[in-house]
Amino acid sequence: MPILQLSEVSRSFGQGARRVDAVREVSLQVDRGEVVALEGPSGSGKTTLLALAGALLTPTAGEILVDGEDITKYGARARTRYRRDRVGFVFQGSNMVPFLTARENLLLVGDFGAIDRPALRRRADELLEQLDLAGVRDQVATSLSGGERQRVAIARALMRDPTLLLVDEPTASLNFELGARVVDALLSEVHLRDKACIMVTHDDRMAQRADRLVEILDGAIVSDRPLR
Amino acid sequence: MLALLEIRRRKLQFGFVTGVVALIAYLIIMVTGLGLGLYDAAGTALLNLNGDHLAYAANSNFSVIRSRLAEADVAEVRALPGAEAATPIGYVAAVIEYAPEETDTAAIIGVIPGSFAEPEVVEGRPLGGPDEILIDRSWARLAGTRVGDSLALPIGFQTRNFTVAGIVDQGYFFFQPAMYVDIDSWQELNFQGDPADRPAASLVLLQGRDLDGLRGENWRVVTKEDGFNNIEGVQAQQSTVDALRYMGLLIGAMVIGVFFYVITLQKVSLLGVLKAIGAPGSYLIVQGLLQVLIVCALGAVIAVGLALLTEATVLASDAIPINFTTGAMTTASISVVIAGVVGSLLSARQVASVDPIIAMQQQ
Numbered sequence: 020m021p022i023l024q025l026s027e028v029s030r031s032f033g034q035g036a037r038r039v040d041a042v043r044e045v046s047l048q049v050d051r052g053e054v055v056a057l058e059g060p061s062g063s064g065k066t067t068l069l070a071l072a073g074a075l076l077t078p079t080a081g082e083i084l085v086d087g088e089d090i091t092k093y094g095a096r097a098r099t100r101y102r103r104d105r106v107g108f109v110f111q112g113s114n115m116v117p118f119l120t121a122r123e124n125l126l127l128v129g130d131f132g133a134i135d136r137p138a139l140r141r142r143a144d145e146l147l148e149q150l151d152l153a154g155v156r157d158q159v160a161t162s163l164s165g166g167e168r169q170r171v172a173i174a175r176a177l178m179r180d181p182t183l184l185l186v187d188e189p190t191a192s193l194n195f196e197l198g199a200r201v202v203d204a205l206l207s208e209v210h211l212r213d214k215a216c217i218m219v220t221h222d223d224r225m226a227q228r229a230d231r232l233v234e235i236l237d238g239a240i241v242s243d244r245p246l247r
Numbered sequence: 248m249l250a251l252l253e254i255r256r257r258k259l260q261f262g263f264v265t266g267v268v269a270l271i272a273y274l275i276i277m278v279t280g281l282g283l284g285l286y287d288a289a290g291t292a293l294l295n296l297n298g299d300h301l302a303y304a305a306n307s308n309f310s311v312i313r314s315r316l317a318e319a320d321v322a323e324v325r326a327l328p329g330a331e332a333a334t335p336i337g338y339v340a341a342v343i344e345y346a347p348e349e350t351d352t353a354a355i356i357g358v359i360p361g362s363f364a365e366p367e368v369v370e371g372r373p374l375g376g377p378d379e380i381l382i383d384r385s386w387a388r389l390a391g392t393r394v395g396d397s398l399a400l401p402i403g404f405q406t407r408n409f410t411v412a413g414i415v416d417q418g419y420f421f422f423q424p425a426m427y428v429d430i431d432s433w434q435e436l437n438f439q440g441d442p443a444d445r446p447a448a449s450l451v452l453l454q455g456r457d458l459d460g461l462r463g464e465n466w467r468v469v470t471k472e473d474g475f476n477n478i479e480g481v482q483a484q485q486s487t488v489d490a491l492r493y494m495g496l497l498i499g500a501m502v503i504g505v506f507f508y509v510i511t512l513q514k515v516s517l518l519g520v521l522k523a524i525g526a527p528g529s530y531l532i533v534q535g536l537l538q539v540l541i542v543c544a545l546g547a548v549i550a551v552g553l554a555l556l557t558e559a560t561v562l563a564s565d566a567i568p569i570n571f572t573t574g575a576m577t578t579a580s581i582s583v584v585i586a587g588v589v590g591s592l593l594s595a596r597q598v599a600s601v602d603p604i605i606a607m608q609q610q
Binding site: 069073076110126 | 248249252253256257516517520521522523524525526527528530603604606607608
């Protein structure tokens with residue numbers, strides 16, 4: 020069974036003449052241990068699709084199953100719990116809490132709900148080590164480099180051991196070499212921990228590192244092909 | 248964790264608002280202390296009288312200054328059913344020269360020596376004769392007068408010497424330290440005409456039940472508290488002080504509210520990210536309120552410290568009637584904290600309304 024399955028999902032904004040169909044009847048599935056690169060020009064609906072999969076938006080039509088459960092039927096609290104426990108987000112700008120250290124940014128997710136604190140601390144140290152961040156663990160986020168911040172963001176996304184990683188333009192503000200290192204770290208974690216991942220990008224060189232490439236245009240999938 | 252760490256890491260920002268809160272809390276504590284001090288100075292000596300009701304002259308409009316009761320009126324009041332005990336008291340203000348070229352006014356209260364209107368002495372002994380006087384501790388502190396000293400009180404164009412028999416702790420009356428003399432001496436100090444025409448008392452102090460509202464042709468009975476509230480200027484003075492205090496709290500609530508609202512607006516995108524990664528709105532609101540509580544509590548503690556320092560230095564001379572009590576400081580501090588929390592509710596609403604989708608929209 021796929022981890023994520025979107026069936027005929029649509030999402031529009033506005034009404035009447037101002038209606039914009041951001042996503043149109045998209046069907047997509049992502050399996051365990053698979054990284055899907057979602058590529059397309061600006062305004063093609065990539066980010067909206069990611070927001071739908073992360074329950075930040077609800078679709079106007081269609082069904083979104085995560086581990087067989089329809090998340091479109093969730094209420095506000097259930098959506099918060101879903102994002103907390105089953106989804107790991109990595110945003111374009113890393114979006115660290117600026118006044119916290121790298122390690123505190125990771126431990127912060129423990130504040131959001133019941134979790135074994137000692138285990139959380141062990142996991143934070145383990146992720147910092149694996150992502151080559153042990154040396155900067157006690158530095159505040161604002162003093163980290165762009166690459167370090169993005170790796171901290173990946174570590175934070177993995178802290179609660181989610182089944183689904185949703186990654187939005189993780190290398191947009193990085194040069195190619197640094198971006199490639201960040202994406203490789205992400206791929207390694209997904210494969211190692213058997214997660215499912217959608218990575219939005221408009222950088223074809225980064226997209227080529229994924230397991231599958233899905234191209235989207237005007238809210239609809241125009242191609243879906245494996246890369247390995 | 249988030250609230251505390253933000254305060255620790257953004258010391259300048261939170262230090263600034265804590266300083267502002269401390270100044271507002273200090274102002275409120277000072278105004279509260281001034282209110283209490285003025286309240287005490289207005290007439291604690293009256294409130295401290297060992298009785299529960301007072302009879303005034305009917306035409307005095309419950310003014311101690313204007314109230315004059317004849318012997319027959321006093322006798323009528325004494326005979327009231329329900330009056331377990333009654334004793335006349337007199338009041339007159341006197342200017343006393345306590346050192347060469349140094350004068351001050353005192354409230355001279357005439358009592359029958361040994362009656363329940365005579366206050367207990369904290370030093371020396373009770374009144375023993377018509378030429379003795381009991382002085383309040385505040386006068387002793389102000390003028391350096393001690394037991395056994397002599398005080399010259401004016402009678403018409405003359406003065407009469409009274410020996411200080413004891414010191415009492417009754418406080419002020421009409422913003423003047425209270426002093427107690429034999430009621431016959433009070434009559435002499437107050438009225439220089441034919442002794443037969445002199446009023447017998449200003450008021451009658453009563454102990455008993457169900458006396459409030461009783462009236463005769465020439466007298467009216469009210470509770471001691473009502474009598475206090477009718478002291479000239481007390482109501483207006485307390486209303487003014489209360490208005491100042493409430494204005495201070497309102498300004499405090501607004502300043503704290505605006506500060507945290509601005510901080511919240513600055514953090515909207517971060518709040519969106521935190522919500523997107525699973526932070527419940529309630530968690531973020533609690534963190535915000537925790538910061539408000541910490542800042543306000545710290546501000547209040549600093550303000551109490553400043554108030555105590557002010558009391559020990561600037562106010563040590565008794566020149567300003569400010570009274571800092573633990574209760575008043577606690578009430579003022581709690582009020583500031585509550586005002587801060589109320590002021591920050593707008594921020595809480597703002598936090599609740601942040602849509603996590605903005606985490607995806609800020610690229």
